[in-house]
Each structure stands twice: as structure tokens, then as C-alpha cells.
Amino acid sequence: NAGVTQTPKFRILKIGQSMTLQCAQDMNHNYMYWYRQDPGMGLKLIYYSVGAGITDKGEVPNGYNVSRSTTEDFPLRLELAAPSQTSVYFCASSHKGSGANVLTFGAGSRLTVL
Amino acid sequence: GEDVEQSLFLSVREGDSSVINCTYTDSSSTYLYWYKQEPGAGLQLLTYIFSNMDMKQDQRLTVLLNKKDKHLSLRIADTQTGDSAIYFCAESILRAGGYQKVTFGIGTKLQVIP
Numbered sequence: 001n002a003g004v005t006q007t008p009k010f011r012i013l014k015i016g017q018s019m020t021l022q023c024a025q026d027m028n029h030n031y032m033y034w035y036r037q038d039p040g041m042g043l044k045l046i047y048y049s050v051g052a053g054i055t056d057k058g059e060v061p062n063g064y065n066v067s068r069s070t071t072e073d074f075p076l077r078l079e080l081a082a083p084s085q086t087s088v089y090f091c092a093s094s095h096k097g098s099g100a101n102v103l104t105f106g107a108g109s110r111l112t113v114l
Numbered sequence: 115g116e117d118v119e120q121s122l123f124l125s126v127r128e129g130d131s132s133v134i135n136c137t138y139t140d141s142s143s144t145y146l147y148w149y150k151q152e153p154g155a156g157l158q159l160l161t162y163i164f165s166n167m168d169m170k171q172d173q174r175l176t177v178l179l180n181k182k183d184k185h186l187s188l189r190i191a192d193t194q195t196g197d198s199a200i201y202f203c204a205e206s207i208l209r210a211g212g213y214q215k216v217t218f219g220i221g222t223k224l225q226v227i228p
Contacts, residue, residue: 041220043218050213100147101214103216108156
């Protein structure tokens with residue numbers, strides 16, 4: 001049981017390049033999320049998904065796209081990288097239930113755009 | 115809207131108690147959470163409390179919830195150097211379709227001095 005796996009751990013991009021951050025979970029969780037973390041700013045929600053085929057915008061979706069074709073995978077796409085997208089990105093997942101919404105996080109992907 | 119606030123920094127001596135405070139704005143929160151983030155890692159759940167409870171204790175951790183003042187605190191007894199980390203307060207609010215939206219604070223960095 002690996003939990004939430006993110007790849008790559010580190011990446012340097014040039015302005016205007018594109019890339020996809022991969023996220024996979026093996027806990028059969030319905031909900032999946034992408035956050036970015038900037039120093040002193042906490043976590044900002046980029047996109048989330050409540051199930052396969054369903055995605056919705058979070059607080060800071062501009063410049064990103066997501067898809068959820070399977071329960072396990074939730075990739076985050078950056079189409080035209082900008083320096084403002086330099087950040088640490090976290091994928092998370094949680095189980096749909098009647099109790100607390102406990103998120104399981106991946107280890108993070110550090111992206112630098114130069 | 116939902117807003118969660120916490121101070122940025124706390125320094126304590128090893129063996130003392132640490133108290134990390136958090137305030138939130140939405141009175142319809144269903145659960146309140148504390149997550150811990152160690153350097154270079156993702157967030158991990160420490161504990162959570164249902165909104166109709168006043169207190170929850172789990173070994174060295176005590177969570178106090180004052181719903182009237184919308185104030186949550188995390189007390190760590192006998193603080194150890196291994197407790198040095200960033201601590202995030204979070205709340206969840208029930209949305210349409212049974213989805214519990216989670217909002218995080220900016221995190222409090224706890225420094226434990228040997």
C-alpha cells in the first residue's frame with residue numbers, strides 16, 4: 001500500500017514549456033486534490049475531483065489543467081510555464097464518507113520555472 | 115467565506131508544553147483538524163475533532179475547541195525536538211453532494227530548542 005505517489009520530485013522548467021505532474025493513489029479514494037504551497041502562504045487548492053470523470057476548480061486554477069479518467073490517477077498539467085508557478089505541489093486524496101474528510105498527502109513535487 | 119488563521123511561528127524549550135492556536139470564521143464547520151508537516155515532506159494528519167466536542171486527548175496531544183469563539187488549539191505536552199515542524203489547522207464544511215470542503219490555515223512553524 002503506497003498511499004499517494006507523486007512524480008517527479010523535482011523539476012526545472014523554462015518559461016513557456018509544458019509538463020505534467022503525475023499523481024496516483026492506491027487506496028480507492030473517491031476524492032483527489034492538487035495544492036500548491038508557497039512560503040508563508042499555506043496551501044492553496046488548485047483543482048479537485050470527487051470521482052472519475054468529474055473535476056472542479058479550486059482557489060487558484062489559472063494556468064493549470066487536470067483530468068480524472070480513472071479513480072487512481074489525477075495528473076496536473078501546466079501548459080505554458082511561468083515563474084509564478086514556481087512552487088511545491090502536493091497531491092492528496094480522501095475517502096468519501098459520512099465522517100471527517102481526512103486527506104492523505106503525497107511527498108510533493110518541487111517545480112522551478114526559470 | 116471560510117478563513118482559517120494561525121500565527122506563523124512558535125518557539126519552545128524541549129520538555130515544555132507547546133500551544134498552537136487557530137481561529138476560523140465559518141460556524142458551520144463540521145470537523146476541525148491538525149496536520150503536521152516535517153521538512154521536505156507532505157502533510158500528515160495528527161488529530162481531528164468533531165465540531166460538537168470541546169476536547170480531545172491523544173497521548174501527548176490535547177485539542178481544545180471553543181465553538182462560541184471559533185477558536186481551536188493544539189497542546190503538545192513534553193515537547194521534543196522531533197516535534198519541530200509546521201502545524202496546519204484546517205476546517206471542513208459540508209457542501210452539496212456530501213462533499214466536505216477542507217480549508218487550511220497558513221501553518222505555524224514550531225521550533226523546539228534543546
